[in-house]
Amino acid sequence: MKKLLLTLSSVLVVGVSTSTLISCGIKPENEVVFMLFGTTSSNGDQEKRKNFQDIAESYNQAYKNEPDFVPVKVVMRSSNYLDLAIQSGDNLPDLYVSYVDAASTYVDSSIGNQVRDMKESMGEGFKKFEEDLITPAFMEEGQYKNTQIVLPFGKSFDISVINVNLFIQFMALFPELVTLSVNLSDNFNEYNKQRSDLLDGSEEWVKTKIFREGLSLSKTQSDNDSISIDQNVYDSLVEEMKKVKDVNLIKEFFNSTENVLNVASAFREIVDNDGLDVTVTLNEADKSKSVKPNETYNFAFGMDSIDNKYYMDYAATKGAKEGVINVEDSISPSPDKDFWYSTTYNNKIANIELNPYSQGFLNTTKYLQGMKDIALKNDKASSTEWRDQWNGVFSAARRTSTTQNWVTEDFVKSTMFMASASSANDIYFTDQFKDKDVQIINNGTEINGKATYRPVSKADVITTSTTNGENSNGKSVFLSQGRGIAGFKSNGNNAAAKEKSVTNFLNYMMQPIQTAQYGLKTSYMPATKSGMSIYESYLDGSYNNTSDEIKKVDKLSNVIMEIEKDYFNNPIDKQEAKALIPEYFQQIKDSTGNPEVKAGVSSVNTAFIKDYLDPLIKGERDDIELVSSKAIPTTDIIRSSLKPALTGTGGLLDLRASGGAREIGLDKLLEDGNQYYNLSRYIRTYQNQEFYRQINVKITENPNTTKK
Structure with a gap:
């Protein structure tokens, strides 16, 4: 059963560019290039490459006989490839995997006119995809300057x-x-x-x-x-x-x-x-x-992610409209009710206001300061080892030069x-x-x-x-995470045909089975309700991937009937749905041919889905929030700056007496300064780089201070 197999002649294609500037001597790719970023030495990166390759190969096989068909080729490049390609005028990928904030940086760059509008690229299938999303916030978080620059795909929380x-x-x-x-x-x-x-x-x-x-x-x-x-x-x-x-x-x-x-x-x-x-x-x-x-x-x-807590604590106190924290909102005369930063970005000029009076920021500060005060009782002022300093108290994800x-x-x-x-x-x-x-x-x-x-x-x-x-x-607040699908307009003599293939491929990969199987191979969850219903049926044991057994026929049949009716507009009865179980539910295997552990029964993620995600989707609880922040390039550098200011050498959680921040309060994070624990120090290091010719940082004034 080939779902949503749109013929190339019927697809509405927009945004074709056959005159894209390419540097001398560089020939455009003949295939649709789908780019991932990582290293050959990372098993996780290679796993993601293999899983996207599976989708591409399946698509290529399904569409190979279509007129003017252009295959999709999955490639992996180093993390700085795009920046180098922009500087050298090298080929840019038709599609690539990216976080939203990173993708937004290219809109205001020299290749901004080549950034793909993913809504237009998906064509007539976009509306169906949008309606199938678990929350509208997934789509909104991928929008920048009124353009859908990223489509949600694999999500984590x-x-x-x-x-x-x-x-x-x-x-x-x-x-x-x-x-x-x-x-x-x-x-x-x-x-x-x-x-x-x-x-x-x-x-x-x-x-x-x-x-x-x-x-x-x-x-x-x-x-x-x-x-x-x-x-x-x-x-x-x-x-x-x-x-x-x-x-x-x-x-x-x-x-x-x-x-x-x-x-x-x-x-x-x-x-x-x-x-x-x-x-x-x-x-x-x-x-x-x-x-x-x-x-x-x-x-x-x-x-693992202390920076995530700064976002979730705000959402827990103030809430986020439609699940998205709008970081472009100005700080008001009542800053306690606002987010802990406000930012704008235009013409490579970033304006950032840090708000230390935000109730959300104060809550995170209280948590971390409390942990720090307890850890100081260990009296390990001379130790450079995090584990000595914090033993018995608190652990965070941490990176050294080797681990x-x-x-x-x-x-x-x-x-x-x-x-x-x-x-x-x-x-x-x-x-x-x-x-x-x-x-x-x-x-x-x-x-x-x-x-x-x-x-x-x-x-x-x-x-x-x-x-x-x-x-x-x-x-109950959960931060929505995960990379999505972005791209640049196709180029070359077959640009129009490549654009049609991009549209078909996007519609193909967003279908329920494809999104569910990707999630089951990676532990990332589908962004869609239809994909989630399949994914959940593996994790709760209705279909047991380890033994390749159908455990709950009625449950699986109901899942299929619902998808066929709501997603494919193809109402079927239970007997027909039962016949489709082998197509919807197949054993997922790892690279060695063994049953994929990630597709096995999970008490952790099943509890998250059943106790929080499903009630949210069904509108049964109003005390659950999935949140993310609005796409803007500056959020990328702010989040990147939080890590060294908190857990880096000399950061606020470094408890050494010499070279650390042993006696420094967590509230100093948003103080303007050049200390290793000041967030502003790290933000300013991005100035005069490719995407930032000027960065202006200010601190919100104390609302209780009367101006004279």
């Missing part, structure tokens, strides 16, 4: 995952809460029974033991069996945890910045006083065999309460350690050896939104 097993054991350390912790454990076991299809039997395993045998917490003094924590922290935790009786209340507890900081404070004391004794039972059949990992570094909380660390690497140790990361990382929240050096215990005998083990199982975790601050009203 900044989600948070809670280790409930750890939380229940932590709760039991408070003598007043032991009985309540048992009740919560029983309630969570019932919850796991209801979602057993998502757990691969892991709910039947003995849970990982986290703390030292007989340990308790106290607000008086420490001894062999008790660790003392701050009295106010103790009392607040007891009061708040008494309210936690089910999964929804666990989420509510971790939605509070105050609760999260109190947990971090208590956990740091536990780590500092050797209160951890992680023991992982290897399997249910042989409970006598376990391992002790003896990890040196453990963190209470983690966050890249992600918070899921810390979460899987079983000692992190809550980690925030991309939904594309769902399989890594419950990943296993392979052949790791550990202490092995077998029937009471301890030896050193290698073992493969999984400290955090699918039955230990639940999915939720980021922790919120003041005036958030319990909102």
